[in-house]
Amino acid sequence: xxxxxxxxxxxxxxxxxxxxxxxxxxxxxxxxxxxxxxxxxxxxxxxxxxxxxxxxxxxxxxxxxxxxxxxxxxxxxxxxxxxxxxxxxxxxxxxxxxxxxxxxxxxxxxxxxxxxxxxxxxxxxxxxxxxxxxxxxxxxxxxxxxxxxxxxxxxxxxxxxxxxxxxxxxxxxxxxxxxxxxxxxxxxxxxxxxxxxxxxxxxxxxxxxxxxxxxxxxxxxxxxxxxxxxxxxxxxxxxxxxxxxxxxxxxxxxxxxxxxxxxxxxxxxxxxxxxxxxxxxxxxxxxxxxxxxxxxxxxxxxxxxxxxxxxxxxxxxxxxxxxxxxxxxxxxxxxxxxxxxxxxxxxxxxxxxxxxxxxxxxxxxxxxxxxxxxxxxxxxxxxxxxxxxxxxxxxxxxxxxxxxxxxxxxxxxxxxxxxxxxxxxxxxxxxxxxxxxxxxxxxxxxxxxxxxxxxxxxxxxxxxxxxxxxxxxxxxxxxxxxxxxxxxxxxxxxxxxxxxxxxxxxxxxxxxxxxxxxxxxxxxxxxxxxxxxxxxxxxxxxxxxxxxxxxxxxxxxxxxxxxxxxxxxxxxxxxxxxxxxxxxxxxxxxxxxxxxxxxxxxxxxxxxxxxxxxxxxxxxxxxxxxxxxxxxxxxxxxxxxxxxxxxxxxxxxxxxxxxxxxxxxxxxxxxxxxxxxxxxxxxxxxxxxxxxxxxxxxxxxxxxxxxxxxxxxxxxxxxxxxxxxxxxxxxxxxxxxxxxxxxxxxxxxxxxxxxxxxxxxxxxxxxxxxxxxxxxxxxxxxxxxxxxxxxxxxxxxxxxxxxxxxxxxxxxxxxxxxxxxxxxxxxxxxxxxxxxxxxxxxxxxxxxxxxxxxxxxxxxxxxxxxxxxxxxxxxxxxxxxxxxxxxxxxxxxxxxxxxxxxxxxxxxxxxxxxxxxxxxxxxxxxxxx
Numbered sequence: 001x002x003x004x005x006x007x008x009x010x011x012x013x014x015x016x017x018x019x020x021x022x023x024x025x026x027x028x029x030x031x032x033x034x035x036x037x038x039x040x041x042x043x044x045x046x047x048x049x050x051x052x053x054x055x056x057x058x059x060x061x062x063x064x065x066x067x068x069x070x071x072x073x074x075x076x077x078x079x080x081x082x083x084x085x086x087x088x089x090x091x092x093x094x095x096x097x098x099x100x101x102x103x104x105x106x107x108x109x110x111x112x113x114x115x116x117x118x119x120x121x122x123x124x125x126x127x128x129x130x131x132x133x134x135x136x137x138x139x140x141x142x143x144x145x146x147x148x149x150x151x152x153x154x155x156x157x158x159x160x161x162x163x164x165x166x167x168x169x170x171x172x173x174x175x176x177x178x179x180x181x182x183x184x185x186x187x188x189x190x191x192x193x194x195x196x197x198x199x200x201x202x203x204x205x206x207x208x209x210x211x212x213x214x215x216x217x218x219x220x221x222x223x224x225x226x227x228x229x230x231x232x233x234x235x236x237x238x239x240x241x242x243x244x245x246x247x248x249x250x251x252x253x254x255x256x257x258x259x260x261x262x263x264x265x266x267x268x269x270x271x272x273x274x275x276x277x278x279x280x281x282x283x284x285x286x287x288x289x290x291x292x293x294x295x296x297x298x299x300x301x302x303x304x305x306x307x308x309x310x311x312x313x314x315x316x317x318x319x320x321x322x323x324x325x326x327x328x329x330x331x332x333x334x335x336x337x338x339x340x341x342x343x344x345x346x347x348x349x350x351x352x353x354x355x356x357x358x359x360x361x362x363x364x365x366x367x368x369x370x371x372x373x374x375x376x377x378x379x380x381x382x383x384x385x386x387x388x389x390x391x392x393x394x395x396x397x398x399x400x401x402x403x404x405x406x407x408x409x410x411x412x413x414x415x416x417x418x419x420x421x422x423x424x425x426x427x428x429x430x431x432x433x434x435x436x437x438x439x440x441x442x443x444x445x446x447x448x449x450x451x452x453x454x455x456x457x458x459x460x461x462x463x464x465x466x467x468x469x470x471x472x473x474x475x476x477x478x479x480x481x482x483x484x485x486x487x488x489x490x491x492x493x494x495x496x497x498x499x500x501x502x503x504x505x506x507x508x509x510x511x512x513x514x515x516x517x518x519x520x521x522x523x524x525x526x527x528x529x530x531x532x533x534x535x536x537x538x539x540x541x542x543x544x545x546x547x548x549x550x551x552x553x554x555x556x557x558x559x560x561x562x563x564x565x566x567x568x569x570x571x572x573x574x575x576x577x578x579x580x581x582x583x584x585x586x587x588x589x590x591x592x593x594x595x596x597x598x599x600x601x602x603x604x605x606x607x608x609x610x611x612x613x614x615x616x617x618x619x620x621x622x623x624x625x626x627x628x629x630x631x632x633x634x635x636x637x638x639x640x641x642x643x644x645x646x647x648x649x650x651x652x653x654x655x656x657x658x659x660x661x662x663x664x665x666x667x668x669x670x671x672x673x674x675x676x677x678x679x680x681x682x683x684x685x686x687x688x689x690x691x692x693x694x695x696x697x698x699x700x701x702x703x704x705x706x707x708x709x710x711x712x713x714x715x716x717x718x719x720x721x722x723x724x725x726x727x728x729x730x731x732x733x734x735x736x737x738x739x740x741x742x743x744x745x746x747x748x749x750x751x752x753x754x755x756x757x758x759x760x761x762x763x764x765x766x767x768x769x770x771x772x773x774x775x776x777x778x779x780x781x782x783x784x785x786x787x788x789x790x791x792x793x794x795x796x797x798x799x800x801x802x803x804x805x806x807x808x809x810x811x812x813x814x815x816x817x818x819x820x821x822x823x824x825x826x827x828x829x830x831x832x833x834x835x836x837x838x839x840x841x842x843x844x845x846x847x848x849x850x851x852x853x854x855x856x857x858x859x860x861x862x863x864x865x866x867x868x869x870x871x872x873x874x875x876x877x878x879x880x881x882x883x884x885x886x887x888x889x890x891x892x893x894x895x896x897x898x899x900x901x902x903x904x905x906x907x908x909x910x911x912x913x914x915x916x917x918x919x920x921x922x923x924x925x926x927x928x929x
Contacts, residue, residue, distance in 0.1 A: 194226025496532020
């Protein structure tokens with residue numbers, strides 16, 4: 001009775017959830033595994049739902065299975081006698097009287113040693129047949145080493161029917177290291193406790209009562225990084241009827257709620273030096289010990305970072321060597337809010353220190369961003385000009401470029417006018433994402449300033465000291481760079497003649513040693529010759545090859561690879577597949593380092609190599625190479641990576657269309673469109689014109705969405721045409737496909753004539769082949785078979801030297817019928833080996849469908865599962881969520897849901913567990929799945 005009166009009985013009761021809960025069976029399954037292990041650690045920062053999870057799981061345990069013991073620990077429990085009194089008391093509450101003698105010994109003024117008492121406790125537990133689960137919540141409150149040591153002793157001799165679960169915010173090093181070494185530890189950490197996208201959607205649906213689209217759910221999950229408390233605060237303070245994603249992005253109030261929670265639960269419990277460190281470094285998106293030392297202007301950051309990681313203070317290591325870290329995004333926002341409120345004057349000082357560190361370590365983009373945040377305009381512009389001198393392709397991912405664009409808009413106008421190199425650098429760094437009027441304005445400013453300066457130097461009365469040849473040459477060279485870049489922009493607006501004239505003007509101003517700009521001029525000439533009214537593919541390729549030679553002669557490997565990729569892409573459109581393949585191989589050799597690693601820029605020519613393999617009907621190799629190329633392009637840190645990635649997904653779309661994997665093709669198109677949202681309009685139109693304009697229509701038609709394709713074509717007719725003539729040509733070809741699908745061959749033939757003539761004049765034989773095939777199909781529909789065979793014969797004549805296959809096969813059964821008629825007619829005169837090869841490819845396609853049908857025959861179902869449904873079923877058996885299945889199969893989440901619904905319907909069941917069980921019975925899954 002004396003002991004009971006000295007204890008807080010509230011500590012023995014499991015906390016009640018603060019509000020409605022969502023089911024998290026994956027975490028309950030992890031805790032179920034704890035019953036097979038002597039010790040389980042649940043460790044994560046505040047607000048990740050550790051206590052709620054344990055309490056919910058504990059209440060679900062059958063009373064007949066385990067004796068559940070719960071202790072909520074506090075700071076005052078660091079007294080060893082009191083700690084172990086709580087432990088023994090909660091055990092005694094489960095089995096009254098069994099541990100009373102031990103409690104009396106703990107109460108005695110002449111209590112024996114702690115080791116003796118623990119030995120007695122262990123012996124008492126060994127005698128019991130019951131299973132005990134002891135949960136020690138908030139164990140991070142225990143800092144007394146003697147308690148850790150005693151707990152280790154207990155665990156060392158713990159009977160197999162006793163399980164101890166500890167939840168804590170920060171690891172106890174002594175405890176954890178010993179248990180890991182002994183293999184007695186099951187760990188559940190932050191990454192497992194993060195809410196998945198599926199759980200986030202469930203939270204909004206069941207707790208808040210909002211059904212959100214998958215994209216919004218994914219963005220909210222990413223934004224909160226799965227932080228359960230972030231979702232709970234969002235649910236608690238979200239205004240009624242307001243879109244949660246918009247509010248999460250815009251409402252400063254939400255950050256204040258988070259700040260209030262984190263200030264009370266996290267910051268106030270930290271020593272003053274930790275609070276100072278957190279607030280001083282929260283301005284950094286990523287940080288290392290060296291960077292933190294520079295920002296703090298003191299040493300010791302390495303030890304502090306180790307301590308923060310050990311303490312689980314919302315910090316994540318970004319590499320295996322634990323050199324770079326970041327804060328949880330919402331935690332960082334809350335810290336920045338607190339910093340602005342308490343020490344706002346310190347913010348620009350911290351940014352300036354960070355800028356100096358990044359500049360010293362040649363990370364110029366980050367140095368610029370911090371300089372702009374510090375309002376150090378002159379320093380920022382110095383850095384931008386330095387970046388321009390290095391190369392405008394250096395060091396900026398999509399997110400960073402968008403930030404840079406926002407910061408550049410803050411620069412005072414007088415600074416921009418006084419710095420022509422800054423204007424040029426700004427346009428070069430943001431040419432694909434900034435609005436064209438702003439790009440042109442920057443170039444206008446630069447050109448006006450330089451022209452005025454050069455004119456002033458040649459006017460009468462100017463001192464000869466101002467006419468230094470070096471100064472004039474530098475200004476002329478810079479003016480040449482400005483004009484060259486203006487030519488580049490003109491290419492995307494369809495004014496090829498002006499672009500070509502500007503290229504020639506730029507070359508007269510550029511110094512002979514300015515190799516990089518001369519290579520960029522060659523790139524502009526490619527685009528101007530090919531896509532504009534110039535319509536000269538041969539001249540375009542010649543310009544590209546000259547650029548490649550110039551870059552290689554200057555030893556500029558990266559520029560050479562970029563020039564090769566661009567040239568190879570246009571070379572494919574001229575029908576020179578083998579030559580383009582050779583160029584791509586040359587780029588791969590050029591970009592392969594001695595240790596076998598590849599430069600990320602190799603992804604650009606590899607994209608077009610994948611397209612060549614697709615056309616040669618090597619579909620597996622094409623898909624693998626396209627995916628590898630996309631992976632490489634993602635590592636390129638420049639605005640150009642957007643263009644490369646968009647092309648990568650465009651080619652992947654074509655590969656999936658050829659493979660008839662329509663769900664995957666839709667996903668690739670979505671990826672392309674997502675990237676396109678970051679581009680300005682001229683860049684986006686240029687990207688679409690190569691492949692996607694036509695392939696999007698092909699995809700709609702393959703999916704049976706003729707109405708959608710028709711609506712698109714009708715809307716196009718009402719729009720005023722402007723921009724690239726090449727883009728309009730591809731739109732016309734796409735519309736012709738819609739007309740054929742609507743059984744209007746006469747209109748299709750009428751529309752084909754001008755675009756076919758233009759492609760022929762431009763010697764773009766790849767497109768000529770495509771248009772001849774469409775012409776043959778249209779003539780066949782008009783029952784003009786001789787003319788159709790003549791058009792098809794012309795296409796085959798152009799296609800044979802380069803080994804075209806897929807352009808025929810992808811047109812389907814009507815094309816196969818025409819080819820068979822042509823072979824029947826031609827074989828009487830001479831052998832037709834190439835025609836036989838093309839027709840054999842149709843047979844290979846048929847065999848794939850036969851194998852699928854034969855596989856479904858083995859399924860004992862009236863309505864067999866498709867090949868894709870079987871793939872989804874296997875992933876279901878592995879416990880994958882809808883989002884994980886979508887990511888694995890490269891399809892949309894809605895498509896996954898449709899497949900899952902079809903599987904349930906065909907198997908005659910209602911949930912995933914039943915689906916897996918029924919599939920095993922039918923032999924659709926291996927037993928181990």
